[in-house]
Amino acid sequence: MTNQKDTLYQTVDGLPGSFRFDARVAAVFEDMISRSVPGYQQILQLLPTLTRAFFRPDTNYYDLGCSLGAGLLAMHTGFDQRNARLIGIDNSTAMLAEAEQNLSHLNQDTLKLVLQDLQDTDFEPAQMVLMNFTLQFIPLADRQALLERIFASLHPGGVLVLSEKLKFSDADTADLMASIHYQYKKDQDYSELEISKKRDAIDNVLIPETLEEHTSRLRSAGFKTITPWIQNLQFISLLAVK
Numbered sequence: 611m612t613n614q615k616d617t618l619y620q621t622v623d624g625l626p627g628s629f630r631f632d633a634r635v636a637a638v639f640e641d642m643i644s645r646s647v648p649g650y651q652q653i654l655q656l657l658p659t660l661t662r663a664f665f666r667p668d669t670n671y672y673d674l675g676c677s678l679g680a681g682l683l684a685m686h687t688g689f690d691q692r693n694a695r696l697i698g699i700d701n702s703t704a705m706l707a708e709a710e711q712n713l714s715h716l717n718q719d720t721l722k723l724v725l726q727d728l729q730d731t732d733f734e735p736a737q738m739v740l741m742n743f744t745l746q747f748i749p750l751a752d753r754q755a756l757l758e759r760i761f762a763s764l765h766p767g768g769v770l771v772l773s774e775k776l777k778f779s780d781a782d783t784a785d786l787m788a789s790i791h792y793q794y795k796k797d798q799d800y801s802e803l804e805i806s807k808k809r810d811a812i813d814n815v816l817i818p819e820t821l822e823e824h825t826s827r828l829r830s831a832g833f834k835t836i837t838p839w840i841q842n843l844q845f846i847s848l849l850a851v852k
């Protein structure tokens with residue numbers, strides 16, 4: 611994978627306006643997400659194990675908002691040479707172009723990369739659907755219907771892996787998490803200017819919700835077992851089993 615250092619927000623006039631998944635972001639994305647989301651690499655490291663735990667042959671494994679294909683690669687590792695299909699969906703041309711390169715060594719008969727808005731996706735039957743920090747970019751009003759369509763596509767016993775940045779309703783907890791996350795980004799060699807410019811750009815683009823909001827939406831979509839499996843500061847990954 612290309613892994614250029616993310617320096618997009620180093621200058622005062624760098625990358626103005628709202629955050630977009632364009633070619634400049636795609637070129638540095640792996641570095642950007644690893645240095646911004648504590649636990650991102652941990653999720654990827656554990657995904658092969660999760661895939662093996664839920665594995666069912668001859669069906670589909672989705673990565674929604676697949677970006678550079680890191681989640682698809684991790685699920686593929688979990689297949690252990692067994693037969694299953696990978697489907698990656700993203701509505702960013704730049705991201706998907708990088709994903710194609712990164713996954714070019716995989717068997718192309720069992721891999722499909724689709725340039726598409728998730729709102730327009732007709733889901734095929736699936737055993738695992740990964741949404742690794744993607745739902746937070748979907749308009750709030752559209753999230754319930756999307757999760758219901760995902761639920762309908764899953765086999766009984768299949769799993770949705772939903773990773774999100776959390777909002778906290780308690781102000782003290784929110785401040786605590788924000789201040790530790792700020793320190794995390796400084797420790798990752800982001801300057802105060804970069805941190806504040808990125809925050810301004812992503813505000814109103816990434817809309818986080820509370821754990822309670824996620825849990826109740828998943829429950830009303832039909833999921834029976836809903837549990838966090840990984841949390842680092844305000845970045846959580848949930849398992850929702852059909």
Ligand code: GEK
Pocket residue numbers: 631643674675676677678679680681699700701702705726727728729741742743744747748
């Ligand atoms: C990873 N999962 O590396 N339809 C399709 N794709 C979308 C939509 C949409 N409506 N909205 C956003 N995206 C990845 C990381 S990044 C998370 C996911 C982040 C895509 C968008 O183009 C981007 O590639 C991805 O969702 C979100 O495990 O940047 O924080």
